[in-house]
């Protein structure tokens with residue numbers, strides 16, 4: 001390091017690097033004067049003026065499927081657009097009300113835009129608009145910078161995302177086990193079942209007047225679970241969900257009864273979306289009580305938005321063994337990763353809930369690629385034959401041997417297959433104009449004009 005020779009050679013190296021950058025890929029993103037010609041031997045950047053990129057519009061379609069899929073498109077002044085999706089069974093209006101708050105902004109300023117509309121987001125489907133916006137902005141930015149969406153929020157922990165799938169419930173445990181075995185044959189390595197109290201409700205004395213299993217009913221539920229375990233094996237991850245209207249003590253009773261069957265997790269023992277006794281963030285003490293009373297893995301989170309708004313108390317109080325955010329409610333790529341990273345600090349892993357279209361699914365895949373302590377991501381449409389047809393751009397089938405490969409193409413890596421989508425529209429029309437959302441219809445604070453007040457002489461006036 002003492003000789004001057006290496007310094008000169010380093011400088012030359014930097015000069016060479018700068019020259020190479022000017023001729024190479026970095027050149028693609030340098031703003032060009034209007035009408036400038038791209039030399040033929042350089043890659044053409046179709047979106048050559050990122051600093052002048054502006055959002056011009058937001059429109060939507062809604063696909064009718066197992067649940068409705070509200071899909072949005074954000075357009076810009078340079079032709080590049082982004083696709084996003086609000087939470088399944090939600091409404092595109094949650095995203096569209098944000099339109100007047102983002103039009104004219106540069107879509108590459110993702111965090112600033114999301115911060116500016118964060119107060120519009122809340123738990124359950126009310127997190128869907130914010131989440132759809134996050135996804136569409138990452139799709140645009142990925143296309144503009146020529147990188148896959150995951151690269152904008154982190155680096156990759158895995159090349160493919162392990163998928164778990166829901167399987168249609170039946171009161172016959174042998175038939176249900178056969179369905180799971182078929183899933184296994186199709187390559188799935190992670191399974192989930194509905195273990196609803198309704199499975200045993202027809203048995204006399206099995207369910208009390210609150211809709212909760214009695215001791216007899218709980219024994220029957222465990223027999224059901226044992227039959228399923230015997231079919232699928234005890235060595236594969238099997239999660240369970242949808243137990244009914246349980247309170248904390250019911251949940252503990254159920255969770256303890258399930259211990260011999262080593263569930264991958266018991267999901268939402270307290271019902272989702274029930275503010276008083278359910279999965280509301282303020283009820284983290286309920287969850288802590290359940291978690292500490294059993295060795296069954298307890299998880300929740302599919303209806304929670306945001307780290308501060310939803311997940312923080314559950315995580316920092318170690319109130320659950322695992323979190324289970326849905327990216328289309330939790331805040332999509334940036335926020336769900338933020339939640340998962342925070343959970344990792346406390347040793348809590350993240351499973352991902354998901355029940356939407358391939359657009360939102362790929363957003364979840366990009367996000368899941370970047371989180372450290374990832375378990376598996378849900379797919380709720382394995383039995384819908386046309387689900388994968390809704391998009392182009394990724395290998396088909398989208399789920400390959402129980403995994404989804406992480407795309408390396410710019411943005412989300414998918415475009416809509418217009419013909420396939422049009423065959424399943426809930427509302428006719430294709431990304432129709434949305435003038436009803438041009439002006440804010442809800443806002444945080446607006447001054448409508450001069451208001452009645454007293455002037456310096458104490459005289460009531462309206463004008464200033």
Ligand SMILES: [Mg+2]
Pocket residue numbers: 241242267268302
């Ligand atoms: Mg669930």
